[in-house]
Amino acid sequence: RSTELPPEIRNGATKKMxxxxxxxxxxxxxxAEDDSVVVFGEDVAxxxxxxxxxxxxxxxxxERVFNTPLTEQGIMGFGIGLAAEGMRPVAExxxxxxxxxxxxxxxxxxxxxxxxxxSCGRSAGGLTVRMPCGGVGHGGLYHSQSPESxxxxxxxLRVIMPRSPIQAKGLLLAAxxxxxxxxxxxxxxxxxAAVEHxxxxxYELPLSKAEIxxxxxxxxxxxxxxxxxxxxxxIKRAEEDLxxxxxxxxxxxxxxxDKQTVFNSxxxxxxxxxxxxxxxxxxxxxxxxxxxxxxxxxFIRLEAPVARVAGWSxxxxxxxERFHIPDVTRxxxxxxxxxxxxxx
Amino acid sequence: MRARRASSLxxxxxxxxxxxxxxxxxxxxxxxxxxxxxxxxxxxxxRVVNQHGIVVDQSFxxxxxxxxxxxxxxxxxxxxxxxxxxxxxxxxxxxxxxMVSAGEEAVSVGSASVLDPEDVIFCQYxxxxxxxxxxxxxxxxxxQLFANKRDPSKGRMMPIHYGSKELNIHTISSTLATQLxxxxxxxxxxxxxxxxxxxxxxxxxxxxxxxxxxxxxxFHAALxxxxxxxxxxxxICRNNGYAISTPTLEQYRGDGIASRGIGYGIETIxxxxxxxxxxxxxxxxxxxxxxxxxGKPVLIECMTYRVSHHSTSDDSFAYRAxxxxxxxxxxxxxLTRLRKWMEAxxxxxxxxxxxxxxxxxxxxxKAFSEAEREKxxxxxxxxxxxxxxxxxxxxxxxxxxxxxxxRYPDEYEVGxxxxxxxxxxx
Numbered sequence: 001r002s003t004e005l006p007p008e009i010r011n012g013a014t015k016k017m018x019x020x021x022x023x024x025x026x027x028x029x030x031x032a033e034d035d036s037v038v039v040f041g042e043d044v045a046x047x048x049x050x051x052x053x054x055x056x057x058x059x060x061x062x063e064r065v066f067n068t069p070l071t072e073q074g075i076m077g078f079g080i081g082l083a084a085e086g087m088r089p090v091a092e093x094x095x096x097x098x099x100x101x102x103x104x105x106x107x108x109x110x111x112x113x114x115x116x117x118x119s120c121g122r123s124a125g126g127l128t129v130r131m132p133c134g135g136v137g138h139g140g141l142y143h144s145q146s147p148e149s150x151x152x153x154x155x156x157l158r159v160i161m162p163r164s165p166i167q168a169k170g171l172l173l174a175a176x177x178x179x180x181x182x183x184x185x186x187x188x189x190x191x192x193a194a195v196e197h198x199x200x201x202x203y204e205l206p207l208s209k210a211e212i213x214x215x216x217x218x219x220x221x222x223x224x225x226x227x228x229x230x231x232x233x234x235i236k237r238a239e240e241d242l243x244x245x246x247x248x249x250x251x252x253x254x255x256x257x258d259k260q261t262v263f264n265s266x267x268x269x270x271x272x273x274x275x276x277x278x279x280x281x282x283x284x285x286x287x288x289x290x291x292x293x294x295x296x297x298x299f300i301r302l303e304a305p306v307a308r309v310a311g312w313s314x315x316x317x318x319x320x321e322r323f324h325i326p327d328v329t330r331x332x333x334x335x336x337x338x339x340x341x342x343x344x
Numbered sequence: 345m346r347a348r349r350a351s352s353l354x355x356x357x358x359x360x361x362x363x364x365x366x367x368x369x370x371x372x373x374x375x376x377x378x379x380x381x382x383x384x385x386x387x388x389x390x391r392v393v394n395q396h397g398i399v400v401d402q403s404f405x406x407x408x409x410x411x412x413x414x415x416x417x418x419x420x421x422x423x424x425x426x427x428x429x430x431x432x433x434x435x436x437x438x439x440x441x442x443m444v445s446a447g448e449e450a451v452s453v454g455s456a457s458v459l460d461p462e463d464v465i466f467c468q469y470x471x472x473x474x475x476x477x478x479x480x481x482x483x484x485x486x487x488q489l490f491a492n493k494r495d496p497s498k499g500r501m502m503p504i505h506y507g508s509k510e511l512n513i514h515t516i517s518s519t520l521a522t523q524l525x526x527x528x529x530x531x532x533x534x535x536x537x538x539x540x541x542x543x544x545x546x547x548x549x550x551x552x553x554x555x556x557x558x559x560x561x562x563f564h565a566a567l568x569x570x571x572x573x574x575x576x577x578x579x580i581c582r583n584n585g586y587a588i589s590t591p592t593l594e595q596y597r598g599d600g601i602a603s604r605g606i607g608y609g610i611e612t613i614x615x616x617x618x619x620x621x622x623x624x625x626x627x628x629x630x631x632x633x634x635x636x637x638x639g640k641p642v643l644i645e646c647m648t649y650r651v652s653h654h655s656t657s658d659d660s661f662a663y664r665a666x667x668x669x670x671x672x673x674x675x676x677x678x679l680t681r682l683r684k685w686m687e688a689x690x691x692x693x694x695x696x697x698x699x700x701x702x703x704x705x706x707x708x709x710k711a712f713s714e715a716e717r718e719k720x721x722x723x724x725x726x727x728x729x730x731x732x733x734x735x736x737x738x739x740x741x742x743x744x745x746x747x748x749x750x751r752y753p754d755e756y757e758v759g760x761x762x763x764x765x766x767x768x769x770x
Contacts, residue, residue: 035540038532063536069572074525074565078573081529084514085464087536089529101561108519109526115729116517118497120509125732155730179732208735256735 005203014197019190022165022198023052026172029202031060034088039065041075041092050132050191076102080110083126090176096133097142110181111156125179132188134226134277135325144316146278151183152255158207159254161185161225165196170205187226210258216245220265222288223275224251227326231275234331254284259291263298270303271338277325280310304341309334387602387614389647392621395676397684410691416457418700419476420449420679425704434656439489441503445472447651450678451582453477454623459550464530465513466523466551469504478511482707486715493762498725520557524566527551531577535639548634549577556587558601567608576639578630584650589663605643617646618678720760722767739770
């Protein structure tokens with residue numbers, strides 16, 4: 001159990017929850033503790049197509065948990081208006097693949113609201129946007145995307161992706177309570193897969209703080225969301241086969257991200273791989289790799305080039321997903337190559 | 345507010361109406377007939393006073409004293425005087441950009457004059473009159489136009505992107521129509537806040553936009569969501585005939601913007617936007633309606649004519665005849681129309697007109713020269729308000745900029761900024 005949790009939560013009651021139940025639990029707590037919280041989107045009233053909003057309308061009323069017309073730009077604009085008048089809207093985009101009609105509202109409005117209001121003091125900070133993301137085995141072009149790096153290029157937004165039910169609950173509560181607009185991306189393949197004993201009380205996990213998931217000395221692997229599990233399996237095999245130890249870092253917040261934890265780890269191991277599902281070019285890996293080599297103290301400790309294992313630079317093809325999304329073999333192979341690398 | 349769930353509809357045998365869930369009141373017909381939009385007459389345009397200043401709505405009684413009418417007129421005049429001065433100031437390179445409101449002063453002043461001061465307003469950019477009517481001073485306008493240290497947006501926004509916390513007007517952004525779904529959301533917020541505290545004052549949101557902006561997807565999203573969530577919001581369209589160079593014939597083929605409101609299930613009116621009395625009466629009624637039954641949206645389309653160029657970056661004679669513009673200026677204008685009404689009533693005359701124009705000119709010019717001389721905001725403002733707190737990245741970047749300014753002092757002029765480069769210290 002995470003030491004980040006306060007003792008009363010750590011030692012308190014827990015309940016077995018999968019990821020969608022943990023999100024549902026967080027939303028229920030947020031609605032109960034703050035009557036400015038409002039939950040809406042397409043099909044959220046009956047419980048949501050992924051069951052994340054189950055029973056929320058029945059418990060908290062149809063004024064605060066409701067369906068919107070099918071319009072992503074409308075959902076986003078409506079949420080920004082609510083936030084700008086002091087509410088804490090939690091908007092759902094049914095799939096991250098469908099957030100693009102709302103991009104203007106996110107980039108030009110939600111993200112810039114505080115900046116342009118200046119001393120008028122209004123902002124869209126109360127806004128949290130939830131969206132299921134990532135590969136699910138058969139999602140094809142429009143039910144698989146991970147557009148996180150498009151959001152990390154927008155000043156003003158916080159971009160968050162949890163890996164587990166405990167994390168999802170703590171990070172979502174932190175996002176809803178945050179006074180900056182937050183993009184909360186939920187790896188949909190984990191909705192039912194990941195099950196943990198989740199504390200039933202309200203708690204937060206810190207934003208912009210990475211977590212060292214596993215300590216090691218020879219190589220650092222940086223990832224977030226679903227691929228962390230791929231990395232864990234690859235590390236287990238590599239440690240058995242090669243007699244090394246690897247450190248695994250979960251970024252959790254993708255922007256503004258926790259550079260110090262990453263730098264400290266890389267200064268210790270001297271070797272680093274960044275792993276993510278979305279395509280390699282201009283992805284999160286590009287930013288992390290650039291920052292590592294830009295930091296003098298970290299750069300001089302590098303014993304191999306920073307490596308990236310990520311989706312190919314293609315769309316998400318239905319039939320070929322298992323060859324596209326980084327798997328255990330690709331991560332394992334890259335660990336071997338990075339360890340074999342000798343700077344001459 | 346009761347949740348409207350899918351009801352258990354079923355088609356009764358031999359019913360005359362369809363019970364499809366998507367259109368409940370639709371009668372069956374056995375004749376194949378497409379509805380032709382041209383078969384419907386254009387929606388009428390409501391007016392109270394004609395272009396000669398004569399009252400045509402016999403039921404009309406002014407709801408305010410003559411002194412208050414004079415105030416409205418002076419607010420319209422303020423906008424038109426400021427417009428002339430600032431347009432020239434831009435031509436002289438003293439401000440970077442400007443947009444005038446000529447011909448549309450009655451829409452913004454008239455509608456704002458019947459809203460409650462606590463009603464929330466969203467603007468497009470040609471609504472200086474609403475700011476003035478709410479109490480924006482010459483200094484407030486000039487501080488923003490010159491981006492000095494009194495500018496609330498701290499020199500970050502182009503001229504005419506005004507905003508005010510005290511006056512409940514959200515800050516203008518350049519992106520067209522994005523404010524429309526904001527208005528729906530803000531109206532829903534006001535509605536929920538009132539449900540939470542039923543003793544609080546009932547409030548509405550008013551949102552302005554042009555007929556060009558109404559072609560954006562956000563217009564569709566905003567009206568539809570406002571109707572389905574029953575939001576107390578008044579959509580006020582300024583249909584002035586042009587979106588930059590694009591005439592309405594290339595903007596839409598339906599009956600203006602008003603006809604669309606009906607399609608969204610929104611109560612709608614078209615008014616003569618050069619008639620401040622018509623705008624006032626329509627907005628007053630809209631505000632009452634917007635608060636009925638827990639809240640609902642209302643659409644007002646104000647017909648007017650953009651007498652001016654689109655902005656200082658536009659020469660409108662490249663796409664429309666000078667004579668057309670001169671014609672509108674001469675034939676009909678919201679200021680002269682109200683002036684005729686006031687003169688007929690005996691509360692205004694040539695001497696008052698001259699005196700008032702001169703006083704307004706002086707007021708604007710004084711604020712102009714003060715604002716021009718004022719210091720710019722501290723440079724630190726460029727990094728602040730991106731997030732609630734400065735992030736580690738932003739602190740590092742601020743220090744990096746400070747370091748550059750320290751080491752290359754001759755390359756940058758920072759003297760005009762309050763506190764110089766020292767405000768960049770972390």
